[in-house]
Amino acid sequence: MIPPIPQPHLAHSIRAELTKAFTLRGIQATLLAALVAPPALALAAGLAFDPSAPSSAAFPRETHGFETAGFGQPLVILLAALIAGTEYVDGQLRTTALATPRRGRVLAAKLIVIAALAILIGLVATTAAVLLKHAALGERGLRIDQFTPGMGWNLLGVALNYLLIAMIAASITVLTRTVVATLVVLVPSVLGLTLSLLGFFPAVRYLPDLAGIQLLTRYPGVGLLEPVAGASVMAGWAALLGGAAWFTFRRRDIAS
Amino acid sequence: MIEVSHLVKRHGHRTVVDDVSFTALPGRVTGLLGPNGAGKSSTLRILLGLDRATSGVATIDGSPYRSLSRPLLSVGAMLGGPGAHAGRTARAHLTWVAQSNAIPERRVDEVLEYTGLRDAARRRIGGFSLGMGQRLGIAAALLGDPRVLVLDEPTNGLDPDGIRWTRRLLRSLADEGKVVLVSSHLMTEREDTADDFVVIARGRVVASGAAADVTGSHRTLEDAFFALTDEGADFRSTGPDGGTR
Numbered sequence: 001m002i003p004p005i006p007q008p009h010l011a012h013s014i015r016a017e018l019t020k021a022f023t024l025r026g027i028q029a030t031l032l033a034a035l036v037a038p039p040a041l042a043l044a045a046g047l048a049f050d051p052s053a054p055s056s057a058a059f060p061r062e063t064h065g066f067e068t069a070g071f072g073q074p075l076v077i078l079l080a081a082l083i084a085g086t087e088y089v090d091g092q093l094r095t096t097a098l099a100t101p102r103r104g105r106v107l108a109a110k111l112i113v114i115a116a117l118a119i120l121i122g123l124v125a126t127t128a129a130v131l132l133k134h135a136a137l138g139e140r141g142l143r144i145d146q147f148t149p150g151m152g153w154n155l156l157g158v159a160l161n162y163l164l165i166a167m168i169a170a171s172i173t174v175l176t177r178t179v180v181a182t183l184v185v186l187v188p189s190v191l192g193l194t195l196s197l198l199g200f201f202p203a204v205r206y207l208p209d210l211a212g213i214q215l216l217t218r219y220p221g222v223g224l225l226e227p228v229a230g231a232s233v234m235a236g237w238a239a240l241l242g243g244a245a246w247f248t249f250r251r252r253d254i255a256s
Numbered sequence: 257m258i259e260v261s262h263l264v265k266r267h268g269h270r271t272v273v274d275d276v277s278f279t280a281l282p283g284r285v286t287g288l289l290g291p292n293g294a295g296k297s298s299t300l301r302i303l304l305g306l307d308r309a310t311s312g313v314a315t316i317d318g319s320p321y322r323s324l325s326r327p328l329l330s331v332g333a334m335l336g337g338p339g340a341h342a343g344r345t346a347r348a349h350l351t352w353v354a355q356s357n358a359i360p361e362r363r364v365d366e367v368l369e370y371t372g373l374r375d376a377a378r379r380r381i382g383g384f385s386l387g388m389g390q391r392l393g394i395a396a397a398l399l400g401d402p403r404v405l406v407l408d409e410p411t412n413g414l415d416p417d418g419i420r421w422t423r424r425l426l427r428s429l430a431d432e433g434k435v436v437l438v439s440s441h442l443m444t445e446r447e448d449t450a451d452d453f454v455v456i457a458r459g460r461v462v463a464s465g466a467a468a469d470v471t472g473s474h475r476t477l478e479d480a481f482f483a484l485t486d487e488g489a490d491f492r493s494t495g496p497d498g499g500t501r
Contacts, residue, residue, distance in 0.1 A: 009325055009326070012355060012356055012357065012358045013356055015355045015356075016352040016353070016355040016356035017352075019348065019351055019352040019355055020344075020352050023344050023345070023348035023351075023352070024341065024343045024344060025343060026343065086341055086343075089341055089342075090339065090340060090341050090342050090381075091336060091337060091338075091339035091340075092339055092340065092341045093339075094306060094335060094336070094339040095338070095339035095340060095349075095353060095396065096356075097305065097306055098304060098305075098306070098327065098328075098333050098335075098339075099327070099328055099353050099356040099357055100327075100356050100357075101305040101321055101322040101323075101324065101327060102322070102325070253301075253306065253307040253308065254301075254306040254307070
């Protein structure tokens, strides 16, 4: 029997991409912030929780902690944009292309690293945020044995949302060759710009950031897409932009 | 061996490389010479798979660069500086380059030592002088101990010490039997360094061969260079009297 042909070259490219990602301070700081900010916010919100406030009664107990996922999201976007966009600084892409002339392999390795980090942030930061929030709420929160399957699904939803928004951010960065365009387009959107337009233009619910927003936490009664339908639309955006980035990256001359 | 055959590169209607053919042989330093904008860099970029040729072929030991799965083991190259992110340390930069081609990481220390950058290994590249940056680019080119070296303007902007260091390095690499292809827009800089010459002007090869072949009936190689490229130069340099030559 012919042994399966090993494909060590993608593994080498992934290793190189990991080293690139972990040896720049800006990327290190962003990764740390994305892991720490949601749990820190959750802890602060839990300690400051006012049960007499009118909004708190309408706040389902099992959603506690997940509301901070929206704050991690811009950091995930920044992380993806930096990992993709630092190629276009100081002529690094030239060195990358000289080391690995198979452009598809480079992009695949980069997207795998970005995807893995986005999922890791989603799972670790959100789990920590939920645990800390409920611990800080004490009697008003849930004990771990009271956690529901819905919370498990919500956790996976956050990881999926982070994965998709990271792919979208990386793709826009590759297409525009700068982190600036990505940040200008995506960060105001996820910080509420598009959500505030929803009342005037219902079609904005199909935009990449709003389509999957209910994967993070629920926004009942404002006319957003349901989580599964929204995730599909968001995945469609990621596939479309990712395909465009793939096509462009493989064909373009490396600017000098 | 490097073989470039009938290479053409057009940007729209502008032809930047126009039917360029030459070879570079093992054990020899081949100087690719011409004024700025003559098409030297474009030729090297196509040779190294960064740009696509409109037509023609460029191969390294018979293979196009893009078909090499671990190219750094065959070819070391530096074009337009080290191509290294200023925020990384020299060691971190060389480490990821080595990893991408499954080159043992002890080679990182060896090339740092070889290029005199050992003490700067942990410093961020943003703080490097021009000469250190060029050394870093050469260090990366040597990581895979390749048989072929391609260096675009490696002495550009260097001080006399740096230029001398680079010349000696190129000579010793050729003496080891490597193919060394090096471009320059300065003729004087190459005259005592290169064995073979390819002179390019306005995208075309105007002369090639050993020094004697290129010099021909001119008094010196430098005279020949100016005579050959004068007709082809896109931009006239401004003379000391303020007028154009």
